[in-house]
Amino acid sequence: MKRERALRPIFTRRALLLGAAEFAAFGALAARLYRMQVLQHGKYATLAKQNSVNERLLAPLRGLITDRHGAILAGNKQHWRALFMMIQTPDPASVIDRFAALISLSDAERRRIGRDISGKPRYIPVLLKDYLDWSEMARIEVHAIELPGVFVDVGASRVYPLGDATSHTIGYVARPTQVQAQANPVLALPGMRVGRAGVEQARDTVLRGSPGVVQTEVNAHGTVVRVLDRDNGTQGQTVQLTMDAGLQSLAAQKLAGQAGAAVMLDATNGEVLALASQPGFDPTLFDSGVPESVWKSWITDPKRPLNDRATAGLYAPGSTFKPNVALAALECGAITPETTFFCPGYLKLGNHTFYCWDHYGHGNVNVVSALQQSCDVFFYHTALVTGIDRIAAMGRRLGLIGRVGLDLPGVSEGFLPTRAWARGRHLVWTRGNTVIQGIGQGYTQVTPLGLATMTARIASGRAIGPHIARAVGTVAQPGSTAAHWPVLGLDDRHLAAVRQGMFEVVNTPLGTGWASRLTLPGVHMAGKTGTAQVHDETAAQEKSNFNDASLPWKFRPNAFFIAFAPVHAPRFAVAVVVEHGNEGASVSAPIAHDLITAALTRDLTAAPPGIIQSAPQAALPEAAPA
Structure with a gap:
């Protein structure tokens, strides 16, 4: 008993210490719980939300490209696609393998996915498969539990309603390169495209838009349960062009089956109304990837459908160069409107003989009748008395060569030789070189755009510059009035003589373009035909006036025609080239005739019947949960 009484105080002290320790521990725990659940509720609620709610960026819709009336030339079409968020799984490679077992992936797609997984941040979605059909979507839905991070979303692809009729001018879009995507993470988003040619490339920055964001709820397996919120971002701005879809389609139609180009400008302000190059290509293929068989067919086609002949095609212009030679001679005083040469x-x-196209000769001709009948001998003499340097200077003044300012990439400047150029290349410039330059052969190289610009400047007397953008968003682009363009400063009498010669080309029986005169009452067109050889004829062929139409297609001359109308109040300027068309009068002139007739009989301030107007882009539907 005495021992028990002695031990009781010791036990009580231990129990008290143990109880105090337990109380302190539970008190600390309670305090911790109070701090976490009450004082720090907001912090941990946010962390919990982030555990189940994911946010990802969305590629914005690309801006529209329209013609002057609002007809869509480049728009967007919705489709379904499978995306993958790497951040929602520790083993992306196994998920890709399981996906590939369900949905067929080509070798190229597997390589692209591999590059994206290794090169993109984990928070950027990876495109697994574009253009899903309903059966593929169903398989993804059924096997969603096995595919953490994989979900079906809405994408947009680029469409071009006029197809190959605008392929070179409007251009196309393609996936960004790895270098571009690394420099700008927004470009790494699935569906982002960059312009690769034409207007798509020239206005790429304003067409891209700003990215949006989608907020989704995911379960413990990383599978999307529902979409909580979606902001599609800001669509790129609409770029309205000066082009007329009707005239562009007509130009492409008239060139169909041939290799060539047709350019129509507003001669009062330089607006590009049509800029056609044929043959063209399907620009939509670049969005998803051009099949190898199609690419091979393009690059082996002798008519080279990928070449933009309107702005980058370089040609010896033949007799369409003669108005430039005439103005150079008149302005420097080498000839007057009354000067005649005998042909x-x-x-x-x-020891060389340079033949006229008409071996019987034209007799005594002045600048007007020489243009009318396209007398080569007159322009041989005129080139000799003028000199190659003055001819080149006038070509630059008329916009035939040089930077004409068209707001498109890849525009060629053309080329006119000078004595300084020849000396720099250790070439001996002879009088014979000057003679053949006088009829647009030899070293002279111009584009159809340059010829149209020259024609517009002759018609207006102003330094008209071609431009194709009319408005970007709500901001009008400069150059829409004649007052914007300075006068050329050429003598009115000299311009009148050249215009008269071009008038007689089309409107008199002796004119080389008589067959393509306008049939509209009281309206006349002025023009100039041209035929340019693409290979050297032998002396015997030249002497015998050899018929080039009997040659194989690739050796036949190129056919040209330039024109403006109406003569007394010029509104339209046109240049047409048909490669290996043999004669401009019979091949290219009818195309110009039809384009000018169409333009003169329509009100270009209003859309013609049947034109599809652009409309606000419909909101994208919500993505289906995987």
Whole structure:
């Protein structure tokens, strides 16, 4: 008993210490719980929410490209696609393998996915499969539990309603390169495209828009349960062009089956109304990837459908160069409107004979009748008395060569030789070189756009510059009035003489373009035909006036025609080239005739019947949960 009484105080003290320790521990725990659940409720609620709610960026819709009336030339079409969020699984490779077992992936797609997984941040979605059909979507839905991070979303692809009729001018879009995506993470988003040619490339920055964001709820397996919120971002701005969809389609239609180009400008302000190059290609293929078989067919086609002939095609212009030679001679005083040269059908220079296209000769001709009948001998003499440097200077003044300012990439400047150029290349410039330059052969190289610009400047007397953007968003682009363009400063009498010669080309029986005169009452067109050889004829062929139409297609001359109308109040300027068309009068002139007739009989301030107007882009539907 005494021992028990002695131990009781010791036990009580231990129990008290143990109880105090337990109380302290539970008190600390309670305090911790109070702090976490009450004082720090907001912090941990946010962390919990982030555990089940994910946010990802969305590629914005690309801006529209329209013609002057609002007809869509480049728009967007919705489709379904499968995306993958790497951040929602520790083993992305196994998920990709399981996905590939369900949905067929080509070798190229597997390689692309591999590059994206290794090169993209984990918070950026990876495109697994574009353009899903309903059966593929169903398989993804059924096996969602096995595919953490995989979900079906709405994408948009680029469409071009006029197809190959605008393929070179409007251009196309394609996936960004790895370098571009690394430099700008927004470009790494699935569905982002960059412009690769034409207006798509020239206005790429304003067409891209700003990315949006989608907020989704996911379960413990990383599978999307529902979409909580979606902001599609800001669509790129609409770029309205000066082009007329009707005239562009007509130009492409008239060139169909041939290799060539047709350019129509508003001669009062330089607005591009049509800029056609044929053959063209399907620009929509670049969005998803051009099949190898199609690419091979393009690059092996002798008519080279990928080449933009309107702005980058370089040609010897033949007799369409003669108005430039005439103005150069008149302005420097080498000839006057009354000067005549005798054409016996040839010009002998040293031991070489330069023939006129008409071996019988044209007799005595002045600048007007020489243009009318396209007398080569007159322009042989005119080039000799003018000199190659003055001819080149006038070509630059008329916009035939040089930077004409068209707001498109890849526009060629053309080329006119000078004595300084020849000296720099250790070439001996002879009088014979000058002779053949006088009829647009030799080293001279111009584009159809340059020819149209020259024609517009001759018609207006102003330094008209071609431009194709009319408005970006709500901001009008400069150059829509004649007052924007300075006068050329050419003598009115000299311009009148050249215009008269071009008038007689089309409107008199002796004119080389008589067959393509306008049939509209009281309206006349002025023009100039041109035929440019693409290979050298032998002396015997030249002497015998050899018929080039009997040659194989690739050796036949190129056919040209330039024109403006109406003559007394010029509104439209046109240049047409048909490669290996043999004669401009019979091949290219009818195309220009039809384009000008269509333009003159329509009100270009209003859309013609049947034009599809652009409309606000419909909101994208919500993505289906995987």
